[in-house]
Amino acid sequence: MSQTITIDGQEIPYEEGQTIMDAAIAANIYIPHLCHNPEYEPHGSCKLCTVKVNGRNCSACTFPAMQGQDIINHSDDLEHDRKRITQMLFVEGNHFCPACEKTGNCQLQGIAYYLDMHDNHFPHFFANREMDASHPDILIDHNRCIFCNLCVRASQEKDHKNVFAISGRGINKCLIINSKSGKLKDSELDINDCAAHICPTGAILIKRTGYQVPIGQRTYDQHKIDEISLAKEHKHHD
Amino acid sequence: MTDKLKVATTSLAGCFGCHMSLLDIDERMLELAQHIEFDRSPITDIEHCGPCDIGLIEGGVCNSENVHVLREFRKNCKVLVAVGACAINGGLPAMRNHIPLEDCLNEAYIDGLGVENAQIPSDPELPLLLDNVHPIHEIVKVDYYMPGCPPSGDVFWSFLTAIIAGQEPSLPYELVHFD
Numbered sequence: 565m566s567q568t569i570t571i572d573g574q575e576i577p578y579e580e581g582q583t584i585m586d587a588a589i590a591a592n593i594y595i596p597h598l599c600h601n602p603e604y605e606p607h608g609s610c611k612l613c614t615v616k617v618n619g620r621n622c623s624a625c626t627f628p629a630m631q632g633q634d635i636i637n638h639s640d641d642l643e644h645d646r647k648r649i650t651q652m653l654f655v656e657g658n659h660f661c662p663a664c665e666k667t668g669n670c671q672l673q674g675i676a677y678y679l680d681m682h683d684n685h686f687p688h689f690f691a692n693r694e695m696d697a698s699h700p701d702i703l704i705d706h707n708r709c710i711f712c713n714l715c716v717r718a719s720q721e722k723d724h725k726n727v728f729a730i731s732g733r734g735i736n737k738c739l740i741i742n743s744k745s746g747k748l749k750d751s752e753l754d755i756n757d758c759a760a761h762i763c764p765t766g767a768i769l770i771k772r773t774g775y776q777v778p779i780g781q782r783t784y785d786q787h788k789i790d791e792i793s794l795a796k797e798h799k800h801h802d
Numbered sequence: 803m804t805d806k807l808k809v810a811t812t813s814l815a816g817c818f819g820c821h822m823s824l825l826d827i828d829e830r831m832l833e834l835a836q837h838i839e840f841d842r843s844p845i846t847d848i849e850h851c852g853p854c855d856i857g858l859i860e861g862g863v864c865n866s867e868n869v870h871v872l873r874e875f876r877k878n879c880k881v882l883v884a885v886g887a888c889a890i891n892g893g894l895p896a897m898r899n900h901i902p903l904e905d906c907l908n909e910a911y912i913d914g915l916g917v918e919n920a921q922i923p924s925d926p927e928l929p930l931l932l933d934n935v936h937p938i939h940e941i942v943k944v945d946y947y948m949p950g951c952p953p954s955g956d957v958f959w960s961f962l963t964a965i966i967a968g969q970e971p972s973l974p975y976e977l978v979h980f981d
């Protein structure tokens with residue numbers, strides 16, 4: 565074998581320039597992640613992919629694979645931290661899944677199910693967030709945005725448009741739209757753009773497509789997110 | 803029979819859907835009845851909670867009475883369970899949290915479609931509304947959570963049979979749902 569790293573005792577190869585996440589996906593190993601999508605530049609913001617590399621916490625989606633790394637991906641401590649991070653994401657926004665069209669297909673929810681999360685643990689912010697239904701084909705519900713930056717990256721890297729940006733910090737953080745009015749209808753976003761379809765949560769939805777698949781028969785109703793994620797992303801790597 | 807587990811249940815700011823779901827265990831209710839008996843519950847009409855083994859709380863906290871009832875349950879129940887989305891995160895009633903209370907009352911009792919003899923109810927007997935609807939874990943310590951809107955009959959069954967058997971309740975993947 566050429567150069568290798570070890571994840572939970574399993575030795576896997578990597579290529580120069582790969583991150584730990586890249587090498588793991590190529591070896592069909594799932595490391596939980598939300599803000600990462602192998603088709604886009606890593607962003608490293610959600611911290612769900614935190615693993616222990618030679619005893620230190622690192623974000624697998626941004627940390628380069630290096631010869632001989634001894635990596636822990638699954639441990640009670642790491643799963644506990646990941647659950648707390650997910651719970652923070654839930655209380656930071658307003659996630660009322662029974663009233664959300666994305667339910668069952670939502671990656672945030674899929675991660676919560678995967679982590680056996682039953683509650684939100686923290687007090688809720690009940691932040692006052694807006695909805696923008698101005699665009700003829702696309703709806704944004706800011707209540708469900710987790711600031712993963714994927715729509716920003718998709719718009720820049722694939723659509724070459726720059727429709728979205730994240731502005732502000734902490735509680736004032738907000739997804740903003742590049743148009744004079746600040747409204748989606750006056751932006752360049754089109755229904756065929758990658759950015760319109762990349763959102764892992766129910767924050768960006770396509771109008772008139774709701775409830776085509778009944779609740780209970782949706783992706784994470786049927787399969788765990790590790791299966792779904794590897795089926796999609798491992799293939800993409802080949 | 804004194805060795806039956808005592809169970810109390812209540813619906814705070816909920817829709818009774820979770821209670822309906824408990825009834826959805828169907829004929830398994832007969833088996834359950836051999837192991838538990840109900841204390842305060844809409845099923846018994848007992849008005850106050852005595853010492854109990856399990857308290858099942860449906861619904862979040864939207865008014866002053868909800869706070870008193872919740873505290874009564876916590877005081878009396880060895881194990882307190884948040885049942886369903888509303889008890890866990892406020893649920894759909896909490897979608898009013900970003901609307902000022904006055905606007906909610908005006909819409910319901912003054913300006914709403916088909917309102918006659920418009921007036922905001924102000925009888926001193928009525929519990930006062932809180933400005934926000936809260937999940938119950940923000941007010942009392944909660945021991946277990948049953949997610950779902952509502953949690954299915956199988957979730958109730960799985961949870962209650964585990965407690966009856968003296969085991970730690972846990973849910974298989976198929977039973978963990980937020981919708």
Ligand code: SF4
Binds near residue numbers: 658665671766
């Ligand atoms: S975005 Fe996901 S977690 Fe949030 S309400 Fe919708 S389904 Fe639930």
Ligand code: SF4
Binds near residue numbers: 708709711712713716
């Ligand atoms: S709208 Fe969706 S894709 Fe964009 S930052 Fe928010 S959660 Fe991520």
Ligand code: FES
Binds near residue numbers: 598612613626
């Ligand atoms: S997936 Fe690595 S930080 Fe979000």
